[in-house]
Amino acid sequence: xxxxxxxxxxxxxxxxxxxxxxxxxxxVRFEEDALALxxxxxxxxxxxxxxxxxxxxxxxxxxxxxxxxxxxxxxGTNMRAWLLRILTNLNIDRGRRQQRAPQMQPLEANDYYxxxxxxxxxxxxxxxxxxxxxxxxxxxxxxxxxVPHDFRxxxxxxxxxxxxxxxxxxxxxxxxxxxxSRLHRGxxxxxxxxxxxxxxxxx
Amino acid sequence: xMDPCAHCEEMMQPYLDHVLTDEEMEAAAAHLAExxxxxxxxxxEESLRIYVRKAADEQxxxxxxxxxxxxxxxxxx
Numbered sequence: 129x130x131x132x133x134x135x136x137x138x139x140x141x142x143x144x145x146x147x148x149x150x151x152x153x154x155x156v157r158f159e160e161d162a163l164a165l166x167x168x169x170x171x172x173x174x175x176x177x178x179x180x181x182x183x184x185x186x187x188x189x190x191x192x193x194x195x196x197x198x199x200x201x202x203x204g205t206n207m208r209a210w211l212l213r214i215l216t217n218l219n220i221d222r223g224r225r226q227q228r229a230p231q232m233q234p235l236e237a238n239d240y241y242x243x244x245x246x247x248x249x250x251x252x253x254x255x256x257x258x259x260x261x262x263x264x265x266x267x268x269x270x271x272x273x274x275v276p277h278d279f280r281x282x283x284x285x286x287x288x289x290x291x292x293x294x295x296x297x298x299x300x301x302x303x304x305x306x307x308x309s310r311l312h313r314g315x316x317x318x319x320x321x322x323x324x325x326x327x328x329x330x331x
Numbered sequence: 332x333m334d335p336c337a338h339c340e341e342m343m344q345p346y347l348d349h350v351l352t353d354e355e356m357e358a359a360a361a362h363l364a365e366x367x368x369x370x371x372x373x374x375x376e377e378s379l380r381i382y383v384r385k386a387a388d389e390q391x392x393x394x395x396x397x398x399x400x401x402x403x404x405x406x407x408x
Contacts, residue, residue, distance in 0.1 A: 152407055159404050166400050170392035184396055191400045239340050243375040256375040260382045268386035287380060288387045293350075312344050318383070 158198045162191065165208050172289040173215055175272050176281060190215040209291065213299045216281060242319035246326060263322055271321035279314030282307050287315070335362050339369045343376055 170187050177183040193214055194201075201210055246259050275283060285296040286307070293311075297304045342359045345351050351359065363370050 155405070156407070163400060163404075166397060167392050170396065171388060171390060174390045175387055180390075180393075184393070187392075187396060188399055188403065192403050195403055195405050239343055239376070240372050242379070243372055247375075256371055257378045259375060260378040263382070265386040265389060268383050269390065272383075272387065284387075288384055315344065319379075 154203075155198055158201065159195060161207055162194055162198075162211060165211060166191070168208060168289075169211050169215065172212060172284055175269075175284045175288060176216065176219060178273060186215055186219055189218050193218070206295065208289075209295050209299055212285070212289070212291075216299055236313055236316035237320045237323070239316060239319070241316075242323045242326075245323040263326060267322060267325045271318055271325055274321045275314055275317050279310050279317055282310040283314035283318065286311055336366065336369055339363070339366070340372075343373055346373070347377060347380070 166187070169190070170183065173187050173190075174180065174183040177186050190211060194211055201207065243256075243259065246262055272280065272284070281300055282296055285291045285299060286293065291299065293304050293307045296311075297307045300307070302310075339359060339362050342351065342355065346356070346359050363373060
């Protein structure tokens with residue numbers, strides 16, 4: 129303020145009140161913006177977490193933390209990514225994710241495995257869309273949850289959450305190259321899981 | 332020289348993610364134009380991604396959770 133030197137105590141108080149009012153308004157706006165994203169945050173959380181209950185807890189913890197630390201959000205940056213960064217950190221901190229022993233590396237098939245399995249017993253089916261529709265929604269949700277966490281986190285953020293490789297790298301705090309390799313492997317693991325559940329149903 | 336279909340398989344994920352260079356993109360498109368087998372497989376992968384996304388999106392947020400989140404807001408002084 130240019131006139132700060134002449135401000136007496138009578139005027140200093142309204143200035144402080146003004147500052148508090150501005151802050152309250154910013155905070156309310158932040159909370160409203162964050163709540164407007166809750167549906168999208170939940171959808172990603174639902175598949176990052178192992179179950180509906182875990183997703184429910186995680187989203188609540190995320191919002192409780194976000195509301196407390198709203199000042200650390202930089203206005204104008206991607207709030208959905210900011211919220212999901214809190215969420216993935218909480219998910220890791222809670223120790224819900226077990227370290228996999230090297231011999232338990234997931235099996236993955238080549239990229240065409242699922243298509244080959246689904247179309248081979250097909251009566252000469254020609255429409256790829258119909259081949260896909262042999263899978264049920266439950267098959268897909270179950271297969272997603274069977275993908276190990278490291279791969280699933282990336283798969284869910286990019287393929288379900290529409291985040292770029294760079295955003296996913298920032299959210300998970302891993303290099304972009306790692307995002308790409310985990311994404312590619314995660315998709316193959318998912319297809320293997322889907323092929324298995326489709327074969328089980330067929331028998 | 333690598334089997335063109337095997338090479339095409341390697342290009343599939345980056346192709347569908349739109350992260351190939353222009354030359355790689357052209358090479359893949361040229362092979363796809365003449366190979367029905369690869370074309371079908373790409374088409375399947377594309378349909379699968381859309382289908383997986385749709386299935387995942389069906390998992391809607393419970394209405395109670397929405398209320399619980401709103402209740403977490405910090406009240407104004």
